[in-house]
Amino acid sequence: MDDANGLLSPSASTKRGRDPIFAMLSKCQAAAAAGADVVNGTIGALLEDDGTLAINATYVDAIKASTSLDVAAYSPLSGLSEFNDLLVELALGPERTGLLQSLSAKAMATPGGGGALRLTAANLVEQGGVVLMRERHWGPYLGFLGEAGLQRRTWPLLGPNGADVDLEGFTAALRTTVGEQHQVLVWLNDPAHNPTGLSMQPDSRADVLDAMVHSALEHPEVGHSLMIDAAYTLYAEEPHGWATTLAEAMDAGMMWPENLMLFWAVSLSKSHTAYGARCGGLVALHPEEEALSRVYEAFAVTGRGTWSGPPRAPQSAAVGVHQDPELAATWGERLEVLSELLVRRRAALVAACDTHGVPLNPTHDGFFAWLEHSRASDVVDFCAARHVYLVALDGGVRIGLCAMPEASMNRVAEVMAEALEVLA
Ligand SMILES: Cc1ncc(COP(=O)(O)O)c(C=O)c1O
Structure with a gap:
């Protein structure tokens, strides 16, 4: 039904789609719930090696300590x-x-x-x-x-x-x-x-x-x-x-x-x-x-x-953290720790891709790495069948370093290498 019984306007009825990232995440979660040993590279948030959300507590605690006025006004x-x-x-x-x-x-x-x-x-x-x-x-x-x-x-x-x-x-x-x-x-x-x-x-x-x-x-x-x-x-x-x-x-x-x-x-x-x-x-x-x-x-x-x-409260909390030299330093130290986590994961992935001949795109900083491929969905499906969950986007595969432990990078590279060989 394109327009929901005429409820959607013509321009709104062209709005379609399920986010491919969340679709693959659900698949990964279902496999994990069924007992599979999964690697989850679908999430776009920074996770600790144990899969929990990485938190910079200085800021989050400052939000939690917001005054009533900052929450209400x-x-x-x-x-x-x-x-x-x-x-x-x-x-x-x-x-x-x-x-x-x-x-x-x-x-x-x-x-x-x-x-x-x-x-x-x-x-x-x-x-x-x-x-x-x-x-x-x-x-x-x-x-x-x-x-x-x-x-x-x-x-x-x-x-x-x-x-x-x-x-x-x-x-x-x-x-x-x-x-x-x-x-x-x-x-x-x-x-x-x-x-x-x-x-x-x-x-x-x-x-x-x-x-x-x-x-x-x-x-x-x-x-x-x-x-x-x-x-x-x-x-x-x-x-x-x-x-x-x-x-x-x-x-x-x-x-x-x-x-x-x-x-x-x-x-x-x-x-x-x-x-x-x-x-x-x-x-x-x-x-x-x-x-x-x-x-x-x-x-x-x-x-x-x-x-x-x-x-308002998140703004006030950010001001409070950054105007207090001690809090700002603690926030900065945690940011550094999280950045180093990403550096280590990226270095491990790049090295493993080198070893297994996976032509990863140039990648330097941040949460992701990328494999350019014209059949990204097929690569991702192949990897998912081996319980390595990545995201197929236009023109390639997004590898969520932010969500995967360093120790899993070799497995990720190995599975991608297999996929490339099979799909060649
Ligand atoms: C490239 C890019 N720009 C902007 C954003 C916006 O993030 P937010 O609206 O959560 O600040 C994101 C979030 O994932 C992003 O990946």
Whole structure:
């Protein structure tokens, strides 16, 4: 029944689908319940080796200790001002002071990084247009686009010889879009890309920024927005790499076109292990305060009309943790421990894939690794039949390092190698 007896509007009746990640997770859980020795690489949350959710207790405890007022009262619609200040800090890190000498920053709290994506989709491109992103991306991006009446235009994830950027692909996509739209919006999930774990290196970041600046200068009539989706950034080797790239470009005399705005979608879901708290925000930089205020006025209207206001207690708790040097240090130490867990798991997987001849994609940071494959579903089904549960996405297999113990990596690589041989 396509329209539920006419209840669904025509546009809503095209909304379909069961999330492939949850479908495979259910299969894995059923097998585990039936006594199978499973490896569960389907989950997108960081788990301890024993399969329990990894928690950064400093932040979670701070939420639990929230005052009645923080639980009960509304947050200002754009967030608590101290939290907005923290968002800028989380996005820019040590580069903040330098960058804010010549630029202004603005931030708005949203229910997670997803809310930040929504704000940009709803306001920075005309309906019917496209948002630029790499070919491999977090699946729900399509949902955010669909809800905003947008489509995607992609460029390849990797450049020639496995380079971490396809600059030609990017500039071509940019050029085409600039010729078609009055606004161009780019979503770049970097570093620690979901679903591959790829992190762009400094030269590649500089090239992408340079391409955006040049395009904006050449097309002053077209608004240019580059949004760094920083959902996993605090688990990366260079958590504030984009701010550093920008600072270096500014030091080298970069001319900031007034029709260019840079954004960071900040999420506390992973960095603070608070997936369900729905806490994050959108940070922007631009030389003119007025331009920022006008854009954020529009964002505030979208927020009001979509989720009303952001939850207040998680904002207050984050401010409390980060303003207290001891709590901030404890949170940071735990983040370090969790990052090292991921480093060890990734190193074990990469080594095992090397041993078994599995051509894993370049992978550096964050929660995932990736095997590019045109028959991803067949690979995943083969692995699942051997109780190694992975996720088939467009163009490849997502391997959830975040959910699998280091000791299981050899088995995962072995089973993938078998699958590749059988399907060759
Ligand atoms: C690439 C990417 N961006 C953004 C998000 C948004 O996360 P949240 O809305 O929980 O902050 C996620 C969550 O999985 C993600 O993987």
